[in-house]
Amino acid sequence: MTDELEEKCGDARRSVPEPLLRWTGALLSRASQRVRDSFENRMSGSSLKSKHYGALILLEDGPKTQIELGRQLWVDRTSMVALVDELESSGDVKRERHPEDRRAYLIQLTEQGQTTLKRAREIADEVENEIFSTLSDTERNQLRGLLARLI
Amino acid sequence: MTDELEEKCGDARRSVPEPLLRWTGALLSRASQRVRDSFENRMSGSSLKSKHYGALILLEDGPKTQIELGRQLWVDRTSMVALVDELESSGDVKRERHPEDRRAYLIQLTEQGQTTLKRAREIADEVENEIFSTLSDTERNQLRGLLARLI
DNA sequence: TATTGTTATACTCTATAACTATA
DNA sequence: TATAGTTATAGAGTATAACAATA
Known part of the structure; x- marks a missing residue:
């Protein structure tokens, strides 16, 4: 989003025009965009975007092949190459050869x-606190629960 | 999303890996993507995307300049040109000169x-019925209400 | 001087096709 | 034959900068 638009639409951002309120797709799209923008603004200076953050979260469970990571992140295998390249060149993951399948890599978190994951998680918490500031704790959990059920 | 991935990830799509469930950004992003994909798949054959649908909804209230439409849709004025071009060439809107400001157009819905808006709204209702099928009516309204409050 | 609409341009994101090395 | 990873490439989508016409 341009600074120009950011500035001009500072209010529009927080006020969805009434007719759009009835289209849940619009609500979801704005909410999603708001969270992503806020996260990436707060991470500025770092090259870590939300997709990278998602990858780090998934890798915390243990090493995964690019394909498996892509499946869970809903990212195409050809796009995974660049994603892992970026995480590797920033030093957040490394590629190790898969011991039982020499076609595959195992991507694993470095120290x-x-x-990075810890810091990103703090940022993500700040984002949630900012964006969910109008909701009570009960309502935040309600929202997460409802969203989890429709995915 | 590729057919290949669609096929392979048919389940993954509906099951967000547990660690990602805690990051609301991931939930919102998937839900938003699911709604958009479903809408655009059902509209296939037509060139109407969700942004166009949003524009038609806003224009139902009456004619608007491109700038105003862009502000409400959260679309840059340079991107509005193509968006309105597309709606105009499909015959869904027309540009009329603004009577009080000769720099501006008033974009208005054609018959x-x-x-088109009516049909798109039916499709959107189908999408909501599909995606919210796991939620009761009360829960659907709850979700919409919560989303509306955090935007 | 500022704003509306426009073009040219560039950058990101993501998808397709074709390749390699393995399985 | 099929799969993991890769490359080259192309198509969306969207941003910036600069311009003409008008305010």
Whole structure:
């Protein structure tokens, strides 16, 4: 989003025009965009975008092949190459050969990746606090529960 | 999303990996993507995307300049040109000169645009019925209410 | 001087097709 | 034959900068 638009639409951003309120797709799209923008603004200076954050979260469970990571992130295998390249060049993950399948890599978190993940998680918490500031704790959990059920 | 991925991830799509469930950004992003994909798949054959649908909804209230439409849709004025071009060439809107400001156009729905809007709204209702099938009516309204409050 | 609409342009994101090396 | 990873490439989508006409 341009600064120009950011500035001009500062209010529009927080006020969805009434007719759009009835189209849940619009609500979801704005909410999603707001969270992503806020996260990436707060991470500025770092090259870590929300997709990278998602990858780090999934890798915390243990190493995964690019294909498996892509499946869980809903990212095409050809796009996974660049995603992992970026995480590797920032030092947050490394590619290790899969011991039982020489076609595949196992992507794993480095120590630095664990630090990055920790910081990103703090940022993500700040984002939620900002964006959900109008909701009570009960309502935040309600929202998460409802969203989890429709995916 | 590729057919290949669609096929392979048919389940993954509906099951967000547990660690991602805690990051609301991921939930919102998937839900938003699901609604948009479903809408655009059902509209296939037509060139109407969700942004166009949003524009038609807003124009139902009456004619608007491109800038005003862009503000409400959260679309840059340079991107509005193509968006309105597309709606105009499909015959759903027309550009009329603004009577009080000769720099501006007033974009207005054509009769065909009203028909298109009606059909798109039916599709959107189908999408909501599909995606919210796991939620009761009360829960659907709850979700919409919560989303509306955080935007 | 500022704003509306426009073009040219560039950058990101993501998808397709074709390749390699393995299985 | 099929799969993991890769490359090259092309198509959306969207941003920036600069311009003409008008305010």
